[in-house]
Amino acid sequence: MTDGPIKTTRDGHILEVTLDRPKANAIDLATSRIMGEVFADFRDNPELRVAIVTGAGEKFFCPGWDLKAAAEGDAVDGDYGKGGFGGLQELPRMNKPVIMAINGICCGGGLELALSGDILLAADHATFALPEIRSGTVADAASVKLPKRIPYHIAMEMLLTGRWVDAEEAARWGLVNRVVPADQLMDEARKMAALIASGPPLVYAALKEVVREAEDMKFQDAMNRITKSQFPTVEALYTSEDQREGARAFAEKRDPIWKGR
Structure with missing residues (x-):
């Protein structure tokens, strides 16, 4: 524009x-x-x-x-x-x-x-x-x-x-x-x-949603929602190709290639 x-x-x-x-x-x-x-x-x-x-x-x-x-x-x-x-x-x-x-x-x-x-x-x-x-x-x-x-x-x-x-x-x-x-x-x-x-976009999305939604929640309630993948962005992250790529890159001692999916 x-x-x-x-x-x-x-x-x-x-x-x-x-x-x-x-x-x-x-x-x-x-x-x-x-x-x-x-x-x-x-x-x-x-x-x-x-x-x-x-x-x-x-x-x-x-x-x-x-x-x-x-x-x-x-x-x-x-x-x-x-x-x-x-x-x-x-x-x-x-x-x-x-x-x-x-x-x-x-x-x-x-x-x-x-x-x-x-x-x-x-x-x-x-x-x-x-x-x-x-x-x-x-x-x-x-x-x-x-x-x-x-x-x-x-x-x-x-x-x-x-x-x-x-x-x-x-x-x-x-x-x-x-x-x-x-x-x-x-x-x-x-x-x-x-x-x-250059970083992992799905992690950023999860961070922003958790920080925003947890602002007015009790600590344990927020943690329970995170560990149970009750935030949509957290669930998307933990089932993503990027999550697997991060683990592979660490094991192979190389920089990860983030695709946002």
Whole structure:
């Protein structure tokens, strides 16, 4: 996809998704619906194993909801399309790794979108905030996600005050995996994506499903479901050609060849 607000490029098993809506990469309803289609296609394409999501330009990753579009008639409770706002946050069965390459301002719904990723890399000039409090609205997804990702009191300070956090502080609290120089951000994201793409896709799918579903389960209940192969991705893994290939490769002291089946 080369036209429109979402640009996609593919390199082997890796999909790069770039939000490109000048001036700030804000998301309106139409853009959210496009993003939902892009992420659903990524999820359902067996040839794609990992995605990188970033913003166009050097200043903004994403500030979230497009307030100008809202002023012109976009309803905040309108049709966001597949996966809810930004196409990723509520997309069911998203069992593939997603890397967020945060290249600048990341706030509001943009931060909520970033929190939907599995690995977050930030440029050294990136900044983060949840400014909804200042406009009298609720950062709904962040209210659910953020206190589970970073210390409760830090998350609540961000939610209650809307204060900005720079990249180094974000890394200190574990909001992002690491901070890299801006001119190295995409290289670092692609390096990470290549490493993941070389690994076993069925294991990644199982990991993502187990982590997601077990979040609100008791430990033993989750373990029982895993050992009894009651997660669809775990059952698929343990009956797969890749499972046998992994064992053979180990016995033969060679690198496995993963086929995702």
